Amino acid sequence: MEHHRAVIIGTGPAGLTAAIYLGRANMTPLVIEGIQPGGQLTTTTEVDNFPGFPDGISGPELMDNMRKQAFRFGATLRAGRVTKVDLSKRPFTLYLEEGDMITADSIIISTGATAKKLGIPGELENIGKGVSVCATCDGFFFRNKKIIVVGGGDTAMEEAQFLTRFASEVRVVHRRNELKASKIMQDNARGNQKVTWSLNRTPLEVVADTNGVTGLKVRNNETGEEELIQADGIFLAIGHEPNTGFLEGKLPTDELGYLQVQPGTSQTGIPGVFACGDVQDRIYRQAITSAGSGCMAALDCERFLSESHE
Template sequence: MEKVIVLGTGPAGLTAAIYLARANMKPVVIEGDEPGGQLTLTTEVENFPGFETGIMGPELINNMRKQAERFGAEFKRGWVTEADFSSKPFKLKVEGLGEVLTEALIISTGASAKMLNIPGEKELLGQGVSTCATCDGFFFRQKKVVVIGGGDSAMEEATFLTKFADEVEIVHRRHELRASKIMQERAKQNNKIKWNLNKTPIEVLGDGKKVTGLKVKDNDTGEEHIIETDGIFVAIGHKPNTGFLNGQLETDEVGYIIVKPGSTKTNVPGVFACGDVQDNQYRQAITAAGTGCMAALDAERYLEGHATQDWSQTL
C-alpha cells in the first residue's frame, strides 16, 4: 500500500510530487498515455517565471520530473480505469499495474482541449495550431490568425489575440453564436475581429513547417474555400479528465472537480484535486503548479492528522 499517489504528470502533479518527496512522503506518481499533459504539445513557454528567454514546454516538464525524482518520487506508467473511495485505503484499478491501494490521493489528471479532428490539425499542433491564446498569442504579433468556435471561450480568445495579431477571424459553423451577449458585443466592437459564420472547418493546411491556411465549407452552398492564416486557435471547449471517477466526487455540470474554497480538498476526505481538472477559468501552467503545491500540503496535513502545521519546515 502506498502512502500517497499522484495521478498525472503535468505542472500540478509534478509540483505536488516535488513537495511530497521533499517532505519524505515517498509519493508514487502514475502517468498515463500523455505524460506531461498539454505542456508537451506547447513549443516555447515564455510566461512561466524564472526563464528569462523562455523554455520549451517538454523541457520544462522534463526538468520538473527530474526534480521530483531527485527527492525520491517514484514514477509508474499506467492508466487508471476505476477508482473506489467507498472505504480506506482507497483502491485504484490501473491498466498495466493492477489494483493499487493508497492512504491519500491527489488527482491532477488535467483537462483536454476539444479538437476538431480534421486533417492537418494534429500534425500542425504547436506549429501554428494552438488551443491557448494566453500561451501562444505573443508569437503572432502582426500576423493574421483564425479562432474557431462560437462560445464565450472563443470570444475571449479572439479579443485577447487582438493585442498581438493584426487581424483575427472568427470561424463558426452556425449563423448564431453561443456566446453570451456581452461577450459577443465586446468582440463585435473590436475592429480587428472579422467574422466568417456558417462555415465548417474541414482541413488545416501547412507547408510542412507551419500553418498556411484553413479550408472551410459553406454550410448553405457546400462550396469550399481557403482562408489564408498564420495561426489557428481551436476554442471549442475543454473536457476534464474525470471519467474514471464514476460520479464519486462532486463535480460541476461539465465534470470539473469541485474543491472546498481556499484548498484542494474534495468532498471525500483524503482525496485532493489540483490543476486543470478543478480549474475551468485560468488553465495556466503556473496556476496549475500553485495548486499542486497546495494539494501536497493538504495531503501532508491529512496524512499526519494535524489540524495545523508549520509549513515552513517543508519549503
C-alpha cells in the first residue's frame, strides 16, 4: 500500500499553494487532483484580481503556473478521485475511485465547493462567455451592460447590489413571487434604482450568439407565457455545494455542509486532518483567500508532523 507523510485532496488555488509550501519544507506531498484539476478557476477566462498580474491572467494559465511551481518543489500530482476515507486511526486511509488505497500521516482537504446550476440549455456552454457564478470575480467586465442575477436569497441581493457599481441595469430573476432574502437585504436592493425585478419567473434557457450571452428565456408562472429578457450577462446566485460527500459525515460541518475548522487555524475536528479553500469558506470564495488558507494548512500540517515526530 502506498504511503505518504502528507496527502492533499484537490488542486485549486488552496491545494496547490499547500503543495508548494509543503514541497519547500521537503515533505514531498502527494496531490490528488479530483474530477476538476485546477478547480473552478479553470472555467474562468480572465482573472483580473490576483496580485502580481497587472494585465490579468487566464484562469487555466494561473492554475498551470501553480501546478508547475508545486512540481518544482517536489510535489507529486496524481489523477483520480477520493471516494471515501478512514479517519478513525493514523495513518489515515484514502480509497480512490480506481480501487487503489493510500495511507497518510496527515491530510489536507481542499476539495472546494461547486456553484449550483440551473440545469437549463445554454448554461454550461456559456460559463465564462457571459454566464458567471461570481460577481466579485467578473463584475468588472460588465461595465455599462445589462445584467441578470438569478436567485432570491441574501447572496443574490448582495451580488445584485455589488453589480450595480458596473452595470447600467441589474435585473433580479426569481422563480417565486416572494424572496428568501432577509428583510434588510431586500430593502437595500429594492432601494437601488439600478435594480429591477422579474419575480415569479422560471428560467428556461440561456440565449447566446457567437459573441456570448444575449438574454435569458423565462416562463411567467402566472400566465404560462414565455418571454425573453435581454441581457449581456447572467450571474447565478443560487448557492454553493461544498464537495464533502466522500467524507460521509466523518468531520464536523456547519448547517450548509462547509467543513468547520478551529478559529485562526486550518485544523478540523480530527488531529492531522486540515481543511482549506472553499470547502471551509462560505463567505469569501476568492482565489487569493483560498491560496492564503492553503498556506495556513501547509504550515499547520508541517507543525503537526514535526511535533508528532513522524
